Amino acid sequence: PLGDPAYLVSAALIILVGLTTGRLRDLAARAERELSEREKAEAAQQRRHMELTTLHAISQTLASPLELDDLLHEALTRTIQAMGFTGGLIYLVDERTGRLTLTSHSGLPAPLVEQVADPDIDAATCAALYSQGQGQRHFETCSEDDCHLRPALFREAGLRSCLWALLISQNDVLGVIALFDSASRSVSGWEHALLASIGRQIGMAVERAILFQNIVQEREAARILLHTARILSSTLQIDKLLDRALDELRRLVPYDDAAIGILQQEQCGWVITARGETSPLPREFSLSKHPHIRRVVREREPVIAPDERGRSRLGVPLIAKDKVIGVLLLTAPRTHVHDRRQAHLALTFAHQVAMAIENSRLYEQTRAQLHEVTLLHSVTAALSSTLDADQLLPYVAHSLCEMLNGTRAEVYRLNRQAEVVVIAAEYAASAATERERQRHLGEVHLLDDLPAVAEALARRRPLHFRLTDPDLAPALREWLTSRDAQAVLLLPLELGERVIGCALVWDSQTARSFTDGEVATGQTLLHQAATALENARLFAESRRQLRELQLLHDVSWAASTSLRLEETMQAAVEALAAELQDTSVALMLVDQESETLRLVAGVGVAGEKVRPLHLRRDEGIAVWVARHGRPLLIPDVQAGHRRGS
Structure with a gap:
């Protein structure tokens, strides 16, 4: 009965137990959700850590001294594992035809690899597809005409989606890396960026490997020529x-x-x-x-x-x-x-x-002589193939060391105004000592500290010294000993009537005298190098003049398209800032009535914070330029301020 106390107590207990059970169920569900979210966050963090670790491993792999095919296969395998795909391919561009050639593959069926070994696509088309489709395709939805990747073949192999990126080095497309998955997955923007970064790393590694292979081939050809010459002219x-x-x-x-x-x-x-x-x-x-x-x-x-x-x-x-x-x-x-x-x-x-x-x-x-002419021809072809001075000088040091049978070679650039030389390139042969292998690139030396170099530059003729020379000056003997050298040849680097530097060839094996033929070969090589450097300088100068003309054209165009002085000046300032890059530009005009300089246009300058400058006061660079009517360059404004300039 409802009035029975026992019944009321039992009902109350039942209700209490139900409420408690529901509360516990809610708490358990919440705990389960929180645990699931924590596990997901930990899994994401672990995945992110694994991806970064793999990216670092890919960088180490690309930096390892492997053959190009092994390097690409190892990098592709690590990329597939890092990004969780089923398999992948790497195509490289054939320099002769401009088409893609399958170079490496992993995780894909052999019949599929054979069918896609020669894709009907070139580098330009691939670059266009990448820019339009952002490097992603779903084989279930794309057609043959739209995809260019023959999606039917991949669908038959059980693959549903594809993600690819270009292998790029210095804005040149060297190939493509493509990843395939058996699931139709949507790739996030971060994964696009990751694969693009990997593509750039592989692109730079491919370029280095190709350059290294070219050097190895040239060295092997030189070795074969030298061996043949020794056999034919053997005593x-x-x-x-x-x-x-x-x-x-x-x-x-x-x-x-x-x-x-x-x-x-x-x-x-x-x-x-x-x-x-x-x-x-x-x-x-x-x-x-x-x-x-x-x-x-x-x-x-x-x-x-x-x-x-x-x-x-x-x-x-x-x-x-x-x-x-x-x-x-x-x-x-x-x-x-x-x-x-x-x-x-x-x-x-x-x-x-x-x-x-x-x-x-x-x-x-x-x-x-035939051997030297052959090598000089190869060197000439290599020097004429680039206008980048940073690539020319290392090749010159390498060629000098190889052709003159030295153990180390260095190229110095002369700064006549500062009376210093800078080590612009260096190369150590396989027979070099540990001390010779130490890097000195970029070191700056006073000519007074290198009397042998100063003498070669002053006399403008080759000099060579041996550690065994009885009349060798103590300073030169100490210099040779400090470089672990038995002999050294100094060759001036001349361009017309100007001496722009010198080259040094060291020999730590024997205290030999360099023959007249070796000296002549070195001088011929340096003459070609000086010509190539001058061509590189003229090319850079032409590009600079072209940029100046473009800037003048932009300013003239801005002035001719506006009738308001303020708009014309602002357009000119913006054109100048775009050319200089990362530079703040302010244009100030003289107010004759108040004898002040006022800001009328600027980029990267807050106009309301720039007060008028009085011409009769010493108020900085702008006032000085307005007073004297001459340009003024301060390399380090903060340093000048500290010195009280």
Whole structure:
């Protein structure tokens, strides 16, 4: 009954339990929603972290010394994983045809890859599609004519959507990266931006890889040419010829040991062939330590004299073109003494040997000159292919180091007004020491601190120094030692009658003297480099003048299209600000009555905050210019203000 207390209590308990249960259910639902949102936020954060990590990994991959195909495949795989797509393709532009060529693929069926390996689309069409469609297609809704990507093939392979971006480097389209998904997904703007950023990174990496491949190919071609030249002009054939000749000489002039040495310089030489148990000459010899050889070279006649062991020793000069180029040294058995007849026979034989050696040397020089001409032709073609000075100078340093067989090369630019030189390019060969591999690019040096460089610039002729030179100045010896060098060649960089810099070729392996041919090759290369630099300067100057003419045209057009002075001045100021970029411009006119300067037009200048400037007071740059009627440039206004200027 309703009046029963027990019934009322039970009903109240039931209602209370129901309310509590509903409240708990609401709390549980809310907690579940909050947990779900937290999990979603954490998942999004983790995904964002993973994407940034993968983007960083892609950058590291692109910076790694991999082959181009491996580099693109690794970058494509990481991009697919980062953005959650099924697979992807990378096309590169064929420079000859301008069409796209499949270079890398990942995660796609092999039959599909074979069918889309040669797409019916070029770089220009792809760029237009990207700008119009923003790099996204849904294969379920686009037609064959609209898509240009043959959507039926992708639908048959189970793919529903596509996202692509251009591979761009310096505004040049180098290729396309395309990602495919089995789901029809809508890509956010952030994902578009991410893939576009990846495309730019891959584009720059592709350009670097192509440039590196070109350098490797040129170096390999140079190595093959040099190897071929060495084979064709090798002294091995001469050695065999001389070995056989010495065997024949034994029949005319008996000897125990024999050696033929070539004079490398006036006071030293090296042995090219020897016979017997012990050579009568060391592999490398000095005339100062062998008075018998020094006498043969000086007298230019056969000399017979006993050696240290009491044996008869016959020295014969090798004369070619009225110059002693080497010596023939024979030692006789103890039971035999050389006579004048044998000396005459040996001299006749020496004349024949000298002729053969000179012919071989001329042949080697011809091959070397051909090699140098080939390399110079390649360098000339490379220098004439660009008008960017920042690309020219590194290539010049690289070519100098390779052609002159140095371990490091540097190109200095001269600032005559400041009497300083700046290291504008550098290159270290594979044989360079750790100290030579240290970077010095951009360093500025006073000419007073580099006396050798100052001397080369002042004399306008090549100079070379060796660490072993006995009369080397202490400052130069310390300089060479600090650079870990045994020898250095300095070549002035001249343009007409002006010296604009110099090049230095270092050798840390041997204290060698650079030959006249090497010096001439270096000068020829620098002459071509100076011409290329001048062309680059003229090109930059032409572009600057073109910009100035365009600016004058814009200002003239603004003045002719308006009859109000304020509008004309504002248009002129805006044109000037657009040309200078990121620069505030203010135009002030003189008020003759109040003798003040007043702001009449400006860009980036708040007119209400600029008060009139009195001409009779020292109130800054504008007043000074108005008083003197001359332009004034302050490189650093804040620095000038600190100095009280």
